[in-house]
Amino acid sequence: MITVKLFAAAADAVGRRSLQGDWTGLTAAQLLEQLQKDYPGLARLAPVLSIAINREYATPDRRLADGDEVALIPPVSGGAPGPAERPLFEVTTDPLSADEIAARVTNPHSGATVVFVGTVREWTHGRRTVHLEYEAYAEMAVAQMEQIGREIAERWPGARTAIVHRVGKLAITEASVVIAVATPHRADAFEACRHAIERLKQIVPIWKKEVWEDGEEWVGSQTGPEWMHRTE
Incomplete structure (x- = not known):
């Protein structure tokens, strides 16, 4: 038996957050093709969906085995314990504190700590946002954050990194993500922090729904794994 998890726009298209079926032996591409037939709403998303199997991105020719957990990953928007026993990589519903997260990475060997705080803005391309709603495939999101840390x-x-993303309903000006990087030298801290936020956008399965005064939509900027963009 194969379990398929769905998130954000994919879950909306199917009307469910999980499916189960006997798809053993199919490739990832064949499974997606079958699901489009069963749930036509997925068709418009199929070109931008990534597929993860057992919490790792998979190529289209990967064959499914009994017991696999498959996740359909729409385009996304975004470890070892640190001080106070808080993890370095986390998905949470709690409000974020930049100072507290920075404290998780600061250490006697660091000469600089750079912190990035992503916040909810009110206006985007002339359209007023009322609030945002974030959703994550939490287990895989943490695993991908750990990869970024590595x-x-x-x-x-010598760099030490913490990435914490908030999910749920966020009001204007609230922090959605905090990234803190401590390094021996300040130039490295700036460069590493920029690398972290760019990679977060690329590979971490977190989505946001923009709720406007006149509508709502799941949006994201993830381009997906490199194999999705090969032309042969």
Whole structure:
């Protein structure tokens, strides 16, 4: 038996957040094709959907095995314990504190700590936002955040990274994400923090619904894994 998890616009299109079926032996691409036939609302999303199997992005030719957990990943918008036993990588419904998250990475070997705070803005392209709603595939999101932390540690030796994203309903000016990077040297801290937010947008399965005065829509900027853009 295969379990399929759906999020954000994909869940809206199907009308459910999970499905189960005997799709063992199908490739990821064949499963997506079958689900489009069963749920026509998925057709418009199919070109931009990524597929994860057992919480890792999968190529279209990956074959499914009994017991696999598959996730359909629409375009997204965004470890070791730190001080006070808080994790470095986290998805939470709690309000975010930049100071508290920065404290998770600051250490005696760091000469600089750079913090990025993403907040909910009121106006986008002349359209007034009332509030945002964030949703995440939490288990995979944390795993992808941990990957970003490893990338940073390899590229900037001595770096320590924390990424915490909030989900649920957020009002204007509230913080949706806080990224803190501590490094021995200040230039590295700025560069690593920028790398973290760009990678967050690319690979971490978190979505936002913009709720305007006259409507609402799931939006995102994820381009998906590299294999999705190959032309052969």
